Amino acid sequence: MSAVTPGLVCSHHHLYSALARGMPAPPKQPTNFQEILDQVWWRLDTALDLEMLRWSALLGAAEALMCGTTAIVDHHESPNAIEGSLSVIADACAEVGVKAVCAYGVTDRHGADGARRGLAENERFVRAGGRGMVGVHAAFTCTDSTLRAAAGLAQDLGVGVHIHVAEGPVDVSAGARLESLAADNWLIVHCVNLDRELRGTIAHNPRSNMNNAVGYAAPARRFPGQRVVLGTDGIGADMLEEMRLAYVAHRADDVLASPDTAWSWLENGYALVPEARGDRVNWNYNHADSAWHVAFTPGMRVLDVVGADGEVLLREGRPTRVDIDEVRAKAAEQAVRLFRLL
Numbered sequence: 643m644s645a646v647t648p649g650l651v652c653s654h655h656h657l658y659s660a661l662a663r664g665m666p667a668p669p670k671q672p673t674n675f676q677e678i679l680d681q682v683w684w685r686l687d688t689a690l691d692l693e694m695l696r697w698s699a700l701l702g703a704a705e706a707l708m709c710g711t712t713a714i715v716d717h718h719e720s721p722n723a724i725e726g727s728l729s730v731i732a733d734a735c736a737e738v739g740v741k742a743v744c745a746y747g748v749t750d751r752h753g754a755d756g757a758r759r760g761l762a763e764n765e766r767f768v769r770a771g772g773r774g775m776v777g778v779h780a781a782f783t784c785t786d787s788t789l790r791a792a793a794g795l796a797q798d799l800g801v802g803v804h805i806h807v808a809e810g811p812v813d814v815s816a817g818a819r820l821e822s823l824a825a826d827n828w829l830i831v832h833c834v835n836l837d838r839e840l841r842g843t844i845a846h847n848p849r850s851n852m853n854n855a856v857g858y859a860a861p862a863r864r865f866p867g868q869r870v871v872l873g874t875d876g877i878g879a880d881m882l883e884e885m886r887l888a889y890v891a892h893r894a895d896d897v898l899a900s901p902d903t904a905w906s907w908l909e910n911g912y913a914l915v916p917e918a919r920g921d922r923v924n925w926n927y928n929h930a931d932s933a934w935h936v937a938f939t940p941g942m943r944v945l946d947v948v949g950a951d952g953e954v955l956l957r958e959g960r961p962t963r964v965d966i967d968e969v970r971a972k973a974a975e976q977a978v979r980l981f982r983l984l
């Protein structure tokens with residue numbers, strides 16, 4: 643017995659992190675969120691070049707499709723390979739047959755010139771017809787003038803800003819600094835330590851928040867009435883798995899929680915990428931379209947994915963447009979190059 647659902651949306655991803663699995667341990671064990679950024683992610687993104695990024699994105703997109711995820715809202719940073727990076731990601735997703743909304747995470751971590759080049763990459767990509775948002779890493783790594791420039795650019799381009807907000811205590815001033823800039827089309831990610839309401843859609847990433855020990859965002863309790871979507875923050879793109887975890891994390895916070903809430907967060911992804919509704923995902927389980935079944939049924943698998951135009955993108959669990967074995971082999975080669983630099 644099987645069930646057919648629309649394609650799923652991963653509303654916050656980092657396709658650049660697909661090669662990170664198995665990376666060498668940092669020289670010193672990180673003991674808090676800031677140290678995790680310093681010693682893991684900011685060493686990794688600094689080492690990325692466009693060739694590594696291409697195979698990382700191809701692998702991440704293929705793995706998303708294998709989980710029935712046909713749309714990815716990506717947030718990218720590669721400070722030594724900024725120019726053209728969003729096109730590399732968008733092209734890799736298109737090659738696999740996955741829709742992507744790309745953003746480059748602007749930051750002043752690498753000086754004003756780095757921030758300027760990040761803004762320019764967002765602008766270049768969107769003005770060239772790419773589907774994107776203006777990315778900002780987070781308020782705590784940006785000056786006020788960079789935050790204003792990003793908000794202004796997004797307004798000029800007619801898109802929202804995609805930004806990490808108050809993920810850890812280090813960014814607790816994000817609410818105050820962004821309050822006058824945020825707009826309804828912004829995608830505000832995490833909000834775990836956010837001290838006020840902020841305009842925009844909240845991207846909730848429960849697995850990542852647990853993994854970084856930053857606490858539970860409690861979006862249903864803390865921000866009732868605000869639109870919440872689900873992301874993985876770079877830990878794959880298995881959205882039913884993320885929904886299951888979102889449900890049980892919600893339940894751990896509130897015994898009255900129902901899987902319908904986490905399910906609604908998953909479905910809210912269609913507000914960001916409506917066309918994913920046109921894709922058809924065929925599952926090996928006949929209640930894959932039911933919140934209560936999915937919440938308690940780990941391990942269901944995608945059999946086939948058919949695009950809105952009728953093209954078969956995944957057949958019997960394997961992507962049709964790319965050879966997944968080749969993608970894995972090439973990605974592994976790039977991972978070796980990347981790890982050497984770390």
Ligand SMILES: [Zn+2]
Binds near residue numbers: 717806831
């Ligand atoms: Zn993120």
